[in-house]
Amino acid sequence: MPILLSLALALAGQPAADTPKKSAAKPPLSPTEIANKAPAAAWRTIADDDILIFTLANGRKVIIQLAPAFAPQHVARVRTLANRKWWDDTSVYRIQDNYVAQWGDVTEKKKLPEGVADSGPAEYTRAGGLPVVRMTRPDSFASIAGFTADGWPVASDGKRSWLTHCYAMVGVGRDLAPSIGSSAELYAVIGHAPRALDRNIALVGRVIEGIDALSSLERGTGKLGFYGDGQKPTPIVSARLASALPSGERPRFEYLSPASPDFARYLHARENREPPFFTVPAGGADICNVPVPVRRKT
Amino acid sequence: MPILLSLALALAGQPAADTPKKSAAKPPLSPTEIANKAPAAAWRTIADDDILIFTLANGRKVIIQLAPAFAPQHVARVRTLANRKWWDDTSVYRIQDNYVAQWGDVTEKKKLPEGVADSGPAEYTRAGGLPVVRMTRPDSFASIAGFTADGWPVASDGKRSWLTHCYAMVGVGRDLAPSIGSSAELYAVIGHAPRALDRNIALVGRVIEGIDALSSLERGTGKLGFYGDGQKPTPIVSARLASALPSGERPRFEYLSPASPDFARYLHARENREPPFFTVPAGGADICNVPVPVRRKT
Numbered sequence: 001m002p003i004l005l006s007l008a009l010a011l012a013g014q015p016a017a018d019t020p021k022k023s024a025a026k027p028p029l030s031p032t033e034i035a036n037k038a039p040a041a042a043w044r045t046i047a048d049d050d051i052l053i054f055t056l057a058n059g060r061k062v063i064i065q066l067a068p069a070f071a072p073q074h075v076a077r078v079r080t081l082a083n084r085k086w087w088d089d090t091s092v093y094r095i096q097d098n099y100v101a102q103w104g105d106v107t108e109k110k111k112l113p114e115g116v117a118d119s120g121p122a123e124y125t126r127a128g129g130l131p132v133v134r135m136t137r138p139d140s141f142a143s144i145a146g147f148t149a150d151g152w153p154v155a156s157d158g159k160r161s162w163l164t165h166c167y168a169m170v171g172v173g174r175d176l177a178p179s180i181g182s183s184a185e186l187y188a189v190i191g192h193a194p195r196a197l198d199r200n201i202a203l204v205g206r207v208i209e210g211i212d213a214l215s216s217l218e219r220g221t222g223k224l225g226f227y228g229d230g231q232k233p234t235p236i237v238s239a240r241l242a243s244a245l246p247s248g249e250r251p252r253f254e255y256l257s258p259a260s261p262d263f264a265r266y267l268h269a270r271e272n273r274e275p276p277f278f279t280v281p282a283g284g285a286d287i288c289n290v291p292v293p294v295r296r297k298t
Numbered sequence: 299m300p301i302l303l304s305l306a307l308a309l310a311g312q313p314a315a316d317t318p319k320k321s322a323a324k325p326p327l328s329p330t331e332i333a334n335k336a337p338a339a340a341w342r343t344i345a346d347d348d349i350l351i352f353t354l355a356n357g358r359k360v361i362i363q364l365a366p367a368f369a370p371q372h373v374a375r376v377r378t379l380a381n382r383k384w385w386d387d388t389s390v391y392r393i394q395d396n397y398v399a400q401w402g403d404v405t406e407k408k409k410l411p412e413g414v415a416d417s418g419p420a421e422y423t424r425a426g427g428l429p430v431v432r433m434t435r436p437d438s439f440a441s442i443a444g445f446t447a448d449g450w451p452v453a454s455d456g457k458r459s460w461l462t463h464c465y466a467m468v469g470v471g472r473d474l475a476p477s478i479g480s481s482a483e484l485y486a487v488i489g490h491a492p493r494a495l496d497r498n499i500a501l502v503g504r505v506i507e508g509i510d511a512l513s514s515l516e517r518g519t520g521k522l523g524f525y526g527d528g529q530k531p532t533p534i535v536s537a538r539l540a541s542a543l544p545s546g547e548r549p550r551f552e553y554l555s556p557a558s559p560d561f562a563r564y565l566h567a568r569e570n571r572e573p574p575f576f577t578v579p580a581g582g583a584d585i586c587n588v589p590v591p592v593r594r595k596t
Binding site: 095097098135141167177191192194196198199200211212215216217273276279280286288289 | 435437
């Protein structure tokens with residue numbers, strides 16, 4: 001019984017979770033099933049130059065999709081750092097529970113490549129109220145929240161738009177203002193969405209595979225989740241853009257386009273979870289409860 | 299520089315995080331500082347019978363505050379299971395990233411004590427629109443969200459009220475309806491709040507210390523985060539109510555009362571993060587961004 005009930009509980013889970021068939025009557029499609037049944041035309045390929053692969057010393061890989069449309073200069077620096085192999089032999093050195101994992105040069109002494117500096121436009125927000133597929137119910141942080149056609153979770157006040165700090169989103173660590181960060185120290189969200197950071201720090205992408213290689217690391221015993229005495233940061237072996245790899249070795253990914261009717265169905269299903277497990281659909285969700293489906297392209 | 303920027307980023311962190319003093323001008327009090335400076339009268343002691351201590355084989359402890367006012371029968375069963383030492387030699391056997399950690403009897407064969415069964419009132423909701431200290435901005439899942447005077451995050455439609463599935467909240471695994479769960483298999487939220495579970499499953503409390511002992515466990519490679527081949531569930535050595543321990547060995551905790559003016563200030567500060575790190579306050583937050591301060595009672 002307990003395992004069964006666990007499976008039932010799990011029906012409520014992540015889009016990545018498989019859905020066991022337990023009911024005799026055919027249940028409605030789960031959000032994951034809706035996404036996976038979407039036709040090829042509803043999926044968009046992620047560009048090789050927007051895919052960044054961190055390989056950790058334990059063999060795990062953390063793969064990030066970059067968001068150049070939102071933070072073009074930060075993303076340009078990230079690409080430079082990857083192309084210069086700057087992150088090789090750096091480490092993941094801070095894990096703060098229910099907040100962030102952070103990596104880069106813990107020694108603070110590694111020289112940055114030319115053109116990579118803590119300067120330039122902040123890129124915390126973007127001009128305009130970007131068109132989005134909107135959430136049904138209000139957002140607790142902004143007047144508008146939804147998904148852009150190119151697959152990003154965005155909030156807006158109608159004049160400016162910005163990426164939202166959802167689980168697995170990747171941002172640029174920075175010092176107190178006017179610092180905007182050099183893009184060399186990155187963090188990923190590993191807890192409940194810290195949306196108060198929205199508009200206050202640059203987001204440059206999201207982890208699309210391997211977030212658990214960060215979220216399951218030992219929490220730092222030092223202040224703010226920094227690794228303390230006796231704790232060992234996880235070494236980073238390398239960071240490479242997919243575009244820098246031989247064609248046959250590039251991991252390829254695609255996302256479900258928010259502009260597709262399939263995404264609308266997926267969103268509706270996430271906002272209205274159905275029987276057999278759920279009996280009371282919420283009729284809404286917050287934007288970070290609706291991860292944009294991303295999968296390996298086969 | 300990177301460490302400094304990390305510290306700065308961390309100012310945005312959890313209430314438990316210390317706040318380094320980096321600025322020459324005296325910054326406004328952080329939410330954590332507001333809570334910690336609150337007078338003794340603003341803090342309420344948690345009853346010994348509401349504190350449940352799980353000790354894991356790795357020496358870590360996971361300490362839970364029970365919520366008998368919300369799920370009296372489930373909590374009664376939890377107390378029975380602890381008093382019968384039923385969880386001794388069970389395990390944490392499922393870790394699904396950005397969702398839940400689950401524990402209990404992975405064999406599904408352990409006999410339940412008399413009076414502990416998958417029956418009785420569901421306790422997913424409570425009658426009445428409970429009075430709450432409300433969030434400033436709308437909730438994405440319910441018409442009302444806020445904190446009860448006894449320290450719990452609650453949503454409501456004005457007729458019924460229910461605990462919200464925030465980070466570290468603890469619930470009762472169940473099978474498909476009409477199952478409500480026996481209270482022997484428990485889970486804790488270790489990711490973005492899965493609020494769609496609200497009103498669909500019983501919450502019985504929250505982890506008040508040691509959530510990272512669950513959230514940092516290796517993710518299960520099996521379906522839905524169950525541990526797969528070659529993975530070892532984390533054994534549970536014991537589970538005891540504080541009230542069952544000798545008086546001198548009982549861990550004691552207190553929470554900041556939502557009825558206090560200090561809590562109102564804490565809530566306001568969480569909804570409006572301030573300089574020097576933040577330059578754009580959100581003007582709101584979702585209820586799961588405002589963990590009720592809980593600390594050891596000294």
